[in-house]
Amino acid sequence: MTWTKACSTSDLEEGEGFQLKQERPIALFNVDDEYFAIDDTCTHDESSLADGYVEGDVVECGWHFAKFCIRTGAVLSLPATCPVSTYAVKVEGDDVFVNLPD
Ligand code: FES
Numbered sequence: 001m002t003w004t005k006a007c008s009t010s011d012l013e014e015g016e017g018f019q020l021k022q023e024r025p026i027a028l029f030n031v032d033d034e035y036f037a038i039d040d041t042c043t044h045d046e047s048s049l050a051d052g053y054v055e056g057d058v059v060e061c062g063w064h065f066a067k068f069c070i071r072t073g074a075v076l077s078l079p080a081t082c083p084v085s086t087y088a089v090k091v092e093g094d095d096v097f098v099n100l101p102d
Contacts (some may be wrong), residue, residue, distance in 0.1 A: 017050030
C-alpha cells in the first residue's frame with residue numbers, strides 16, 4: 001500500500017464528490033469534515049460515483065440510483081448488489097492522501 005496525494009482539502013466540499021483520475025479511479029468525499037475514499041466506479045454499470053448525488057454519508061449513483069455508504073462502501077440499494085472498496089485517508093496540512101494498493 002502507498003500513500004498517494006489525491007487532492008487538497010479545498011477540493012473536497014461537503015456534498016460533492018472528487019474523482020482521483022487513475023487506472024482505477026477513486027472517489028473522495030467530505031462528510032462533516034471527515035474524508036473518505038471509495039472506488040469511483042459503480043459496481044452496477046460503471047458510472048462515476050464522484051458524479052453521484054451525496055446526502056450525508058450516502059452517495060447515489062447518477063445513472064440508475066444505486067446507493068452506497070461512503071464510510072463503509074456497503075451497497076444500500078439496488079440495482080447494484082456488490083459493495084465498493086474503501087481506502088484509508090489521511091490529511092497532512094492541506095493535502096489529502098489515500099492509501100492505495102501497489
Ligand atoms: S451504473 Fe450505478 S446504478 Fe447503474
